[in-house]
Amino acid sequence: MMTSTIIQIGEQNAWLIPLWSAAAGAVLVVPVFILHHIHSGKSFIQIPSIVLGPWAGKVVVLIYFLFFSLHLAWVLHNMSDFLKGTYMTETPISVFHLMFLLVAVYAVTKGVNTIGSINQFVTPLLFFPFWISVLLGLPDWDSQRFMPLFHFDAWDMFLQSHPFIAFPFMEWFCLFMLYPFVERRPGRALIVGIAFAAVSISVLTAFVIGLVSVERASKLNFPVYTFVQEISLGDVITNIHAVISMVLLILIFIKVVILFYSVYISWILLVQPKTTWATFWGLVLFEGAVARCIYLNPVQNIEFINNYFFIYSSIFVVIIPGLLLIISWIKKAMARREGASL
Amino acid sequence: MNVFLFHLLYIPPVVIPLVWLLWKKQLKDAALFIVLTGVAYILWLLAVINRPIVITRYLTLFFETLKGWWS
Numbered sequence: 001m002m003t004s005t006i007i008q009i010g011e012q013n014a015w016l017i018p019l020w021s022a023a024a025g026a027v028l029v030v031p032v033f034i035l036h037h038i039h040s041g042k043s044f045i046q047i048p049s050i051v052l053g054p055w056a057g058k059v060v061v062l063i064y065f066l067f068f069s070l071h072l073a074w075v076l077h078n079m080s081d082f083l084k085g086t087y088m089t090e091t092p093i094s095v096f097h098l099m100f101l102l103v104a105v106y107a108v109t110k111g112v113n114t115i116g117s118i119n120q121f122v123t124p125l126l127f128f129p130f131w132i133s134v135l136l137g138l139p140d141w142d143s144q145r146f147m148p149l150f151h152f153d154a155w156d157m158f159l160q161s162h163p164f165i166a167f168p169f170m171e172w173f174c175l176f177m178l179y180p181f182v183e184r185r186p187g188r189a190l191i192v193g194i195a196f197a198a199v200s201i202s203v204l205t206a207f208v209i210g211l212v213s214v215e216r217a218s219k220l221n222f223p224v225y226t227f228v229q230e231i232s233l234g235d236v237i238t239n240i241h242a243v244i245s246m247v248l249l250i251l252i253f254i255k256v257v258i259l260f261y262s263v264y265i266s267w268i269l270l271v272q273p274k275t276t277w278a279t280f281w282g283l284v285l286f287e288g289a290v291a292r293c294i295y296l297n298p299v300q301n302i303e304f305i306n307n308y309f310f311i312y313s314s315i316f317v318v319i320i321p322g323l324l325l326i327i328s329w330i331k332k333a334m335a336r337r338e339g340a341s342l
Numbered sequence: 343m344n345v346f347l348f349h350l351l352y353i354p355p356v357v358i359p360l361v362w363l364l365w366k367k368q369l370k371d372a373a374l375f376i377v378l379t380g381v382a383y384i385l386w387l388l389a390v391i392n393r394p395i396v397i398t399r400y401l402t403l404f405f406e407t408l409k410g411w412w413s
Contacts, residue, residue, distance in 0.1 A: 278374075281369070285355070293397055
C-alpha cells in the first residue's frame with residue numbers, strides 16, 4: 001500500500017525515497033545504540049527502571065506496552081486489509097487477527113531462540129521465490145517510464161518522504177527487545193539489515209515503475225501484488241501472485257511474532273503475573289480488539305500515516321530513548337564526581 | 343454480527359479461564375485478566391453496535407490539539 005504513496009510523491013524518481021529514508025532511519029538508531037552500549041546486556045524495556053527508578057520506570061514501561069500494542073494492532077489490520085482486499089473478501093477481519101495471534105502465541109511460548117530460528121530458517125527461503133516472481137515481469141519493462149530522470153527538487157521530496165522514515169525505517173525499534181540475545185555484532189547486523197531492506201524496497205519500487213507506470217501504480221492499492229498477478233508464462237505458469245502473497249504473509253507473521261513478544265515482555269515486566277496461559281489468552285483478546293479498532297479503513301490509515309506517523313513514532317523511537325540517554329549520562333557523570341570527591 | 347451472537351462468542355472464553363483463576367486463588371492474575379478482557383469487551387462491543395472507537399482518530403485529535411498549542 002505504501003508503494004503507491006511513494007510513487008505518488010516521487011513519481012519516476014520514487015525509487016530514491018527508500019534509500020534516503022533508510023539513511024535517516026539508520027541515523028536515528030544512534031541514541032538507542034548508545035543507550036544499549038551504556039546498559040549492555042539489557043533489553044530496551046529493562047532500561048527505564050534502571051535509569052529512572054522502579055516507579056517512573058514502570059510508567060515508561062506502560063507507555064511502551066501501549067506503543068507495542070498499537071503497533072501490533074496496525075500490522076494485524078494491514079495484513080487483514082490485504083487478505084480481505086484480495087483473497088477472502090467475505091471473512092471478518094477479526095478472524096485473521098485472532099488466527100495470526102494464536103500462532104504468534106505458540107511461537108512466543110517457545111522462547112526467543114525459536115523466534116530467532118524461525119527468522120534464520122524462513123527468511124532466506126523466501127528471498128528466491130519472491131525475487132524470481134518479480135523478475136518474471138522483466139519482458140514488460142519499459143525504461144521510458146523513468147524519464148525525465150533526476151528531474152526533481154531533492155529537499156522538497158525529502159521533506160515529503162517523512163512517512164517512509166517512520167514506516168518502515170523506524171520499525172527496527174522492536175528489534176531492540178531481542179538485542180541482548182544476539183551474540184555476534186548486533187549493531188552491525190541491524191545496520192546491514194536496514195541497508196538491505198532499503199535496497200530491496202528501492203529495487204521493488206523501480207520494478208513497479210518500470211512495469212506498471214507511475215500513473216497506474218499510484219492509483220493501485222497493492223501495486224506489487226497487481227503486477228505479479230498480471231504475469232503469466234503461456235498456459236503453464238500462471239497465478240504467480242500466490243507466491244508473492246505467501247511470502248508477504250510469512251514476513252508479516254515474523255513481524256507479528258516479534259511485536260507480540262515485545263507486548264508480552266513489557267506486560268510481564270509491568271505487572272509480573274504468575275499464570276502464563278492466562279496472560280497470553282488475555283493479551284490475545286486484548287490485541288484482537290485493539291486491531292479491530294486501530295483504524296477505520298485504508299484511506300484513513302494512509303491519511304494518518306502521511307500526516308502524523310513520523311511524529312508519533314519519533315516520540316517513542318527518538319525522544320524517550322534520547323531523554324533516557326541524557327539522564328543516563330547525567331547519572332554517570334554524577335557518580336564519577338562523587339567517586340572522585342571520596 | 344448482532345449483540346447476542348457477540349456475547350455468545352465472547353463470554354465463554356473469558357468466563358471459563360476467569361473462574362479457573364479464581365478457583366485456584368490467583369487473585370492478582372484474575373484482576374489482570376479482567377482488565378485486559380474488559381478493555382477488549384468494550385472495544386469489541388462498540389464495534390459490534392457500529393460505534394467503534396477508532397484509535398487513530400483520537401491520536402489525530404491529540405496531535406491536532408498539540409499543533410494548536412504550538413502555533
